[in-house]
Amino acid sequence: MTILLEAQNLSRYFGPNVAVQNIDITVKRGEILGFLGPNGAGKSTTMKMLSGNLAPDKGEIHINGFDLLSQPKQAKAQLGYLPENPPLYRELTVIEYLQHCARLNQLRGKQLKSAVATVIERCGLGDVQRRLIGQLSKGYQQRTGIAQAIVHNPAVVIFDEPTSGLDPLQIRQIRELIRELANEHSVILSTHILPEVEMLCDRVQIISKGQVMFADSLKALHQQRLNSSLKITLAAPPELNELETLMNVSTVEAVSANQFRIIYHPEQDPTENLIASAVSKHWQLQELVREQDSLEDIFMHLIKDDAPLAEVKN
Numbered sequence: 001m002t003i004l005l006e007a008q009n010l011s012r013y014f015g016p017n018v019a020v021q022n023i024d025i026t027v028k029r030g031e032i033l034g035f036l037g038p039n040g041a042g043k044s045t046t047m048k049m050l051s052g053n054l055a056p057d058k059g060e061i062h063i064n065g066f067d068l069l070s071q072p073k074q075a076k077a078q079l080g081y082l083p084e085n086p087p088l089y090r091e092l093t094v095i096e097y098l099q100h101c102a103r104l105n106q107l108r109g110k111q112l113k114s115a116v117a118t119v120i121e122r123c124g125l126g127d128v129q130r131r132l133i134g135q136l137s138k139g140y141q142q143r144t145g146i147a148q149a150i151v152h153n154p155a156v157v158i159f160d161e162p163t164s165g166l167d168p169l170q171i172r173q174i175r176e177l178i179r180e181l182a183n184e185h186s187v188i189l190s191t192h193i194l195p196e197v198e199m200l201c202d203r204v205q206i207i208s209k210g211q212v213m214f215a216d217s218l219k220a221l222h223q224q225r226l227n228s229s230l231k232i233t234l235a236a237p238p239e240l241n242e243l244e245t246l247m248n249v250s251t252v253e254a255v256s257a258n259q260f261r262i263i264y265h266p267e268q269d270p271t272e273n274l275i276a277s278a279v280s281k282h283w284q285l286q287e288l289v290r291e292q293d294s295l296e297d298i299f300m301h302l303i304k305d306d307a308p309l310a311e312v313k314n
Contacts, residue, residue, distance in 0.1 A: 001028035004078075004155045004186040005050070010059035012045050019045040020210045023059075027156065027186040032178070034201035035190040038303055042210040043190050047160050050188070051081040064155040077105065080154040080185075084161040086145025090134030094125050094144050097133055098151055105152035119147040123177060139170030146177060150185070157181060158188045163196065175200055194295045208303040221298060223266065229291040230262040230271060231255065235284035247273045261291070 007025040011018075020042040027033045037043045048054035050061060052068055052075065061068040066075035089097050098119060102112045120129050123143045128136055133144060142162065149157055159178065163171045179200055181187060189200060197204060197218075204221050206214040214221060235258065237243075243252045243260060248270035253261040264270050271288070278285040 001030060004029050004064050007050060007061045008059055010046065010049055010056050012049060012057050018210050023207065023212055025205060027188060029186055030182060031203065032182045032187040032189055032201045034197040034204045035188055036197065036204060036299065037207040041207045043207065047158060047190055051079060051158055052076050078155040080149035080157040082145045082149045082159045082162060084164055086141065088133050088141060088144060091132065093130050093132055095129040097144065098147055101148040102151050107152060115151050119151045123147040138165055139173065142166060142174055150181065154185065156186045160190045163193065194299060198295055206299065206302050213302045228264055228266045231259065231289045231291055232262060232285065233259045233287035234278065235286055237283060238281065246270055246277060
C-alpha cells in the first residue's frame with residue numbers, strides 16, 4: 001500500500017520542557033491509525049505539527065509526497081483536519097459553510113458545487129444543509145466538521161477526539177462514517193476511548209512523556225500483555241501448591257474453594273499439562289476459561305514504563 005503520510009524524528013520543545021521527542025509516524029492508504037496517550041503525553045502537540053499548525057524543532061513531515069515544511073501549500077492541500085472543537089461558523093447554514101471551506105481549498109465553479117454536494121451526501125447532511133449550524137445537534141455539527149475536513153478530497157484526514165460529547169447513537173454513526181472514509185483516505189484518529197480504537201483502527205501508536213511506547217497492529221498490541229491466565233473449576237481440587245508446581249505455571253490464585261486462576265507467561269501455555277494432570281489425578285475438571293488482559297490493562301502497562309517496548313515497523 002502507498003504511504004500517504006510519513007513523519008520522521010519529530011521533536012518539539014517548549015523552553016526547557018520536551019513535549020515530543022523523536023517520534024516517527026507512517027500511515028498508508030486505506031489505513032486508520034489510532035494515536036493514543038494520556039493527558040500531557042504530547043498528542044495535541046503532535047497533531048498540531050502533522051496538520052501544519054505548529055512547526056517542529058526537528059524532523060520531517062511528508063504528506064502524499066510533499067514536504068510540509070518546504071512545500072506547505074502543496075502538502076496542506078493533501079490534508080484534512082478536524083480538531084477536537086470543530087471550527088464551525090454557527091451563523092452560516094451548512095451549505096454556506098461548506099462552500100466557504102471549499103473556496104479556502106481553491107475549489108471554484110462546477111468543481112466546488114460537485115465537491116460540496118458529495119460531502120453533504122457522504123456525511124448525511126442532506127436534510128439539514130439549509131439550516132443554521134448553530135441550531136444543529138452536536139452530532140450534526142460533528143458531521144459538518146468532518147465534511148469540511150474532506151470537502152477537497154484530501155489524501156490524509158486527521159481526527160482529534162471526533163466522538164467527544166456525542167450520545168451513543170451519534171457515536172455509532174460517526175464511527176461508521178470514519179470507517180467508510182478510510183476506504184479512500186488515510187486516517188489518523190487521536191482518541192482516549194479505547195473501545196473506539198478496537199472498533200476502528202488497523203494500527204496503534206501509543207506515546208507517553210513525548211516518546212513512542214508502542215507502534216504496531218492491534219494484534220501485536222494484545223501480545224504485549226505480561227501475563228495470561230486460565231480460570232478453572234475443579235470438583236475435587238488438589239492443594240494449591242500442587243497446582244503451582246505444574247509446568248509453565250507462574251502463580252495460582254484461589255478464587256473460591258473449587259475455582260482457581262492459573263497465571264502464566266503468554267509464550268508458555270500450561271493448558272495441555274493442566275488437562276493431562278486433571279485427568280490422571282482425578283481432579284474432575286468442570287470448567288476451563290482462557291482470560292486475557294483488557295486493552296485498558298495493556299495500555300496502562302505501556303504508559304507506566306520508562307522506556308519504549310516496541311519500535312515502529314514499516
